[in-house]
Amino acid sequence: MVNLSAVLEPIAAWFRSLGVSEPIVHWGHPVMMAIVVFVMGSFVGLTGWRSKLVEDKDAALKSRTDHHSKTPWMFLFMALGYTCGVLSLVMQHQPIMESSHFWTRYLALPVKLGD
Numbered sequence: 001m002v003n004l005s006a007v008l009e010p011i012a013a014w015f016r017s018l019g020v021s022e023p024i025v026h027w028g029h030p031v032m033m034a035i036v037v038f039v040m041g042s043f044v045g046l047t048g049w050r051s052k053l054v055e056d057k058d059a060a061l062k063s064r065t066d067h068h069s070k071t072p073w074m075f076l077f078m079a080l081g082y083t084c085g086v087l088s089l090v091m092q093h094q095p096i097m098e099s100s101h102f103w104t105r106y107l108a109l110p111v112k113l114g115d
Helices: 004-016 022-053 057-091 100-108
Strands: none
Touching: 004 057, 022 057, 057 100
16 A cells, blocks of 8 residues: 555655745645635535526526536635645645545545546
8 A cells, every 4th residue: 555645745845845834834725725615615506506596597597607617616626625635734744544634535526536
């Protein structure tokens, strides 16, 4: 089994060498992900709901289009956020596999790879 922390340590060491303060390393990721989840997630969710509930067909189509155009961006930001969160754990010398952050990814970003 590959030791993920050992694989990511050179990248984490480079980021540590930048001298980023501990509060930013510790809290930067959760704050940025909260913005993605609450702001962008609210927009994506509401446009999806609105496309189903509104009776005006043009408004429903616009909501559906907005929903479909923003959903891939939200997925991308969440996937990048997950990656950065794991890297943040390595920077803080925290265990990855025991982290709820590592396992939450499978609830937040269900992805089927391959067939």
